[in-house]
Amino acid sequence: MALSGIQIYKLLPQTNCKECGFPTCLAFAMKLAAKQVELGACPYVSEASKKQLAESAAPPIRLVTLKADGSEVKVGNEVVMYRHEKTFYNKPGLFLRVRASDPDLAKKVAQADAYKVNYVGMDFTLNGYAIEADGDLASAVKAVREVTKRPLILISNDAAALDSSLSLLAGETALIYAASESNYESLAEVAKKHKAVLAVKADTLDALADLTQKIQAKGAEDMVLDLGGKNLGDWLMRSTQVRRLALKNFRPLGYPVIFFAAQNGVEKEAVYAAHAIAKYAGFVVIDTFAPEMIYPLLVLRENLYTDPQKPIQVQPGVYEINSPKPESPVLVTTNFSITYFAVANEVEGSGLPAWLVVTDAEGMSVLTAWAAGKFDAERIAKAIKGFNVADKVSRKRLVLPGHVAVLSGEVEEELPGWEVRVGPREAVDLPAFMKQALN
Numbered sequence: 144m145a146l147s148g149i150q151i152y153k154l155l156p157q158t159n160c161k162e163c164g165f166p167t168c169l170a171f172a173m174k175l176a177a178k179q180v181e182l183g184a185c186p187y188v189s190e191a192s193k194k195q196l197a198e199s200a201a202p203p204i205r206l207v208t209l210k211a212d213g214s215e216v217k218v219g220n221e222v223v224m225y226r227h228e229k230t231f232y233n234k235p236g237l238f239l240r241v242r243a244s245d246p247d248l249a250k251k252v253a254q255a256d257a258y259k260v261n262y263v264g265m266d267f268t269l270n271g272y273a274i275e276a277d278g279d280l281a282s283a284v285k286a287v288r289e290v291t292k293r294p295l296i297l298i299s300n301d302a303a304a305l306d307s308s309l310s311l312l313a314g315e316t317a318l319i320y321a322a323s324e325s326n327y328e329s330l331a332e333v334a335k336k337h338k339a340v341l342a343v344k345a346d347t348l349d350a351l352a353d354l355t356q357k358i359q360a361k362g363a364e365d366m367v368l369d370l371g372g373k374n375l376g377d378w379l380m381r382s383t384q385v386r387r388l389a390l391k392n393f394r395p396l397g398y399p400v401i402f403f404a405a406q407n408g409v410e411k412e413a414v415y416a417a418h419a420i421a422k423y424a425g426f427v428v429i430d431t432f433a434p435e436m437i438y439p440l441l442v443l444r445e446n447l448y449t450d451p452q453k454p455i456q457v458q459p460g461v462y463e464i465n466s467p468k469p470e471s472p473v474l475v476t477t478n479f480s481i482t483y484f485a486v487a488n489e490v491e492g493s494g495l496p497a498w499l500v501v502t503d504a505e506g507m508s509v510l511t512a513w514a515a516g517k518f519d520a521e522r523i524a525k526a527i528k529g530f531n532v533a534d535k536v537s538r539k540r541l542v543l544p545g546h547v548a549v550l551s552g553e554v555e556e557e558l559p560g561w562e563v564r565v566g567p568r569e570a571v572d573l574p575a576f577m578k579q580a581l582n
């Protein structure tokens with residue numbers, strides 16, 4: 144069980160030397176209990192105390208990493224039930240299941256592997272492939288490895304086939320699916336030999352907890368759980384129970400979860416996958432490669448796995464849109480990603496050239512930043528001067544967002560020689576404004 148702050152404090156040197164960055168050992172102990180610092184920050188903990196504290200310091204859900212040449216997927220290490228309590232850290236890996244018997248296997252993987260979509264400045268892709276051994280697994284692994292460098296899940300009950308296939312993936316960390324009561328000994332041996340992650344499945348959570356302990360006793364440490372369940376509701380209930388138990392430091396279920404979204408027919412696959420992403424899956428395996436299905440899943444995942452206290456941001460600076468010339472206007476906005484892309488996309492789509500100055504507003508949108516004092520005349524002037532915008536233009540025309548029209552007088556005072564114009568409130572109205580008011 145996790146130790147309380149006071150219990151941890153009793154195991155610390157209690158000298159209040161401050162080397163850990165905290166004023167007292169008690170303050171450090173409280174942070175350690177909340178899993179906000181690492182034990183290694185105190186250089187004076189005795190070996191005996193370290194051993195006792197190891198359990199308390201370990202994450203409640205084991206961090207599991209799948210690796211291949213060039214990419215990796217980390218899942219687990221989560222510390223809360225709900226995102227608003229802190230944040231979710233490691234996004235679930237989205238894997239496409241393919242079949243070893245498929246004559247078009249390599250072609251399908253190559254096509255899926257080329258999928259890349261940009262969302263507010265970030266590139267999204269699939270994370271890897273799950274190969275179902277309904278044919279020669281080793282040949283399928285070879286064929287897939289020729290067209291992708293992403294991590295793999297190997298689906299087979301045959302320990303010998305898994306052994307020979309994993310030998311082809313030297314230096315990688317793959318996931319093998321799945322150990323059950325009937326085959327766990329042989330699969331645990333294979334996982335241990337190849338340092339692979341082992342998926343474990345059982346009909347009930349009690350049976351699953353028993354099985355993970357038996358597998359751990361065999362020396363295989365990295366596991367993920369297949370929770371089973373008769374339907375999605377049953378699975379969601381189990382997934383929630385497992386997260387709750389893991390956060391209470393119930394170690395036998397303190398592992399990430401794998402979910403097959405097409406297990407009940409592909410027609411509800413997207414809905415099932417969305418539920419699994421929202422409710423604690425570490426790996427989500429889909430059967431359908433369809434960009435129109437994958438894109439919303441990736442956006443959902445991104446939005447759930449961002450820190451709610453840190454808005455997504457773009458780098459402050461001067462962005463050139465449609466090859467601006469010295470006489471082109473200067474538009475100003477904040478560095479909240481969605482605000483930036485709303486403005487940039489409208490201007491780019493209009494074909495009109497402009498300099499877009501993005502100020503550091505700590506990732507807030509225009510109105511929020513203005514209300515919070517992060518987007519005022521002083522900051523706008525500082526950005527214009529700091530980015531040497533005057534050196535790029537021959538006509539000093541600055542366009543403020545319509546929502547902060549109230550700032551125009553102050554900006555004029557801060558930036559003598561600049562003509563300050565008030566633009567529209569909404570980005571969608573920018574092209575018309577630029578055509579009519581700036582020519």
Ligand code: SF4
Nearest residue numbers: 159160161163168185
């Ligand atoms: S470094 Fe260790 S001994 Fe020093 S104050 Fe921090 S916890 Fe206490």
